[in-house]
Amino acid sequence: MATVLERDTVQGGQPSIPATEPHPKPERLPLGPIKTVHVFWLAGMSCDGCTVAVAGATNPGIEGLLLGIVPTMPQVILHHTVLSVEAGEAFIQPFKDAWEGRLQDPYVIVAEGSIADERIAARTGGYFSAMGTEVLSEGGQSCPVPSAEWISRLAPGAAATIAIGTCATWGGVPSAAGNPTGAMSLMDFLGKDYRSAFGLPVINIPGCAPQGDNFTETVFAILLFLQGLGPLPAFDELGRPAWLFTETVHRGCNRAGYYEEGVFAKNYGDPECLIELGCWGPVVNCNIVKRGAMNHMGGCMEAGGVCIACTMPGFPDKFSPFYKEPPGGMISTAMSRGTGAVIRRARRLSNRHANSEVRWDKLNAVPSGWANVKGASPTLKMMEFFYKKWQFWGAKAPGRPKGTEDRFWGVDRPGTSADYLDDSSAREDARDGR
Ligand code: SF4
Ligand code: SF4
Numbered sequence: 255m256a257t258v259l260e261r262d263t264v265q266g267g268q269p270s271i272p273a274t275e276p277h278p279k280p281e282r283l284p285l286g287p288i289k290t291v292h293v294f295w296l297a298g299m300s301c302d303g304c305t306v307a308v309a310g311a312t313n314p315g316i317e318g319l320l321l322g323i324v325p326t327m328p329q330v331i332l333h334h335t336v337l338s339v340e341a342g343e344a345f346i347q348p349f350k351d352a353w354e355g356r357l358q359d360p361y362v363i364v365a366e367g368s369i370a371d372e373r374i375a376a377r378t379g380g381y382f383s384a385m386g387t388e389v390l391s392e393g394g395q396s397c398p399v400p401s402a403e404w405i406s407r408l409a410p411g412a413a414a415t416i417a418i419g420t421c422a423t424w425g426g427v428p429s430a431a432g433n434p435t436g437a438m439s440l441m442d443f444l445g446k447d448y449r450s451a452f453g454l455p456v457i458n459i460p461g462c463a464p465q466g467d468n469f470t471e472t473v474f475a476i477l478l479f480l481q482g483l484g485p486l487p488a489f490d491e492l493g494r495p496a497w498l499f500t501e502t503v504h505r506g507c508n509r510a511g512y513y514e515e516g517v518f519a520k521n522y523g524d525p526e527c528l529i530e531l532g533c534w535g536p537v538v539n540c541n542i543v544k545r546g547a548m549n550h551m552g553g554c555m556e557a558g559g560v561c562i563a564c565t566m567p568g569f570p571d572k573f574s575p576f577y578k579e580p581p582g583g584m585i586s587t588a589m590s591r592g593t594g595a596v597i598r599r600a601r602r603l604s605n606r607h608a609n610s611e612v613r614w615d616k617l618n619a620v621p622s623g624w625a626n627v628k629g630a631s632p633t634l635k636m637m638e639f640f641y642k643k644w645q646f647w648g649a650k651a652p653g654r655p656k657g658t659e660d661r662f663w664g665v666d667r668p669g670t671s672a673d674y675l676d677d678s679s680a681r682e683d684a685r686d687g688r
Contacts, residue, residue, distance in 0.1 A: 300367025303463035304419035311466030371436030462564035503535035516594020533560035
């Protein structure tokens with residue numbers, strides 16, 4: 255486990271706060287203010303989808319951080335296997351500097367992809383995932399350095415260690431049943447006792463691919479904390495940003511109203527709730543439907559797809575076979591079908607009532623040139639009468655109390671524009687304000 259660094263130790267070894275009384279001994283203090291922070295992006299068993307998702311983040315985007323133009327934020331120097339322009343030794347050197355403590359600025363590591371058990375590959379003299387090469391013994395051959403080795407080297411000194419995407423957070427697809435690599439998550443690899451140099455356990459931002467803004471927003475919040483300008487953001491018991499992953503997909507789903515009324519899609523492309531096509535949304539923590547996949551657009555149900563629970567630690571094994579109705583869904587849909595059948599009909603009546611002006615109710619006619627809209631039937635009128643009584647029980651209904659004198663022409667005399675124009679005395683009254 256890494257030791258907790260103190261403010262004066264980290265800032266280039268120049269003590270800025272004497273560690274003597276009366277100053278209290280600083281513990282796990284934010285770094286701030288810092289001008290530059292290095293981000294080492296380490297790819298394990300990944301498809302680079304997380305990188306694509308983050309590159310597409312807009313709120314906030316990564317460009318401002320990389321350019322150092324976001325007020326109060328340090329400039330981020332990104333060392334990324336795909337996005338960096340350096341190659342070869344020039345690319346690897348900062349990783350070595352960070353490992354050997356020669357970097358002048360603090361650093362954060364971001365792990366994308368799960369971490370393979372390299373001991374398995376080593377048995378046959380190979381490796382699963384690596385970055386750069388090193389000569390391990392004098393006169394020896396140059397060998398690839400496994401990603402797992404880089405994580406072991408850099409994690410203890412990192413200001414924060416972030417796992418992005420479901421492969422890095424929970425193992426994901428590479429760790430599915432039957433995999434030959436022994437792939438695991440960053441938390442599994444570093445263990446329960448791991449803490450970053452500033453006392454933080456692994457921060458997890460899941461999703462396959464994750465919502466890009468979820469990542470950038472969390473990084474901004476952590477940087478504010480490291481700057482000493484904000485509190486430590488709230489994380490849940492699994493290290494997920496609590497404000498992003500507390501709610502289920504279902505609670506924010508644009509199809510949840512259909513579920514409640516017991517109406518379900520039979521085919522892809524239908525607008526109703528997708529649970530019978532295999533949606534796991536009611537039990538999955540994810541905000542993509544509320545936030546959109548990118549730039550507030552898209553998201554699984556928005557685009558017509560079911561939730562396969564890609565943000566969850568149990569993904570994929572606990573949610574397969576995909577596209578088959580979950581057993582729990584069969585019970586809850588049967589119940590909502592029963593209650594929904596009643597609620598749906600009652601709402602249809604209320605909706606019809608809401609679609610009529612008060613004036614039309616009085617005239618019992620709708621002056622629409624688009625269709626012949628019938629007035630309410632006597633039964634419906636009676637229901638509306640009692641509904642209104644109940645609605646305003648103990649409250650004041652709109653308008654003047656009965657018996658109060660009319661002060662404006664036409665309030666209780668619904669008519670058409672023709673009536674109005676024919677009624678010249680009323681017109682003059684209105685013009686003269688009488
Ligand atoms: S589509 Fe899925 S998340 Fe949306 S309402 Fe249906 S079950 Fe819930
Ligand atoms: S809604 Fe489900 S499948 Fe879609 S991103 Fe969220 S967890 Fe993954």
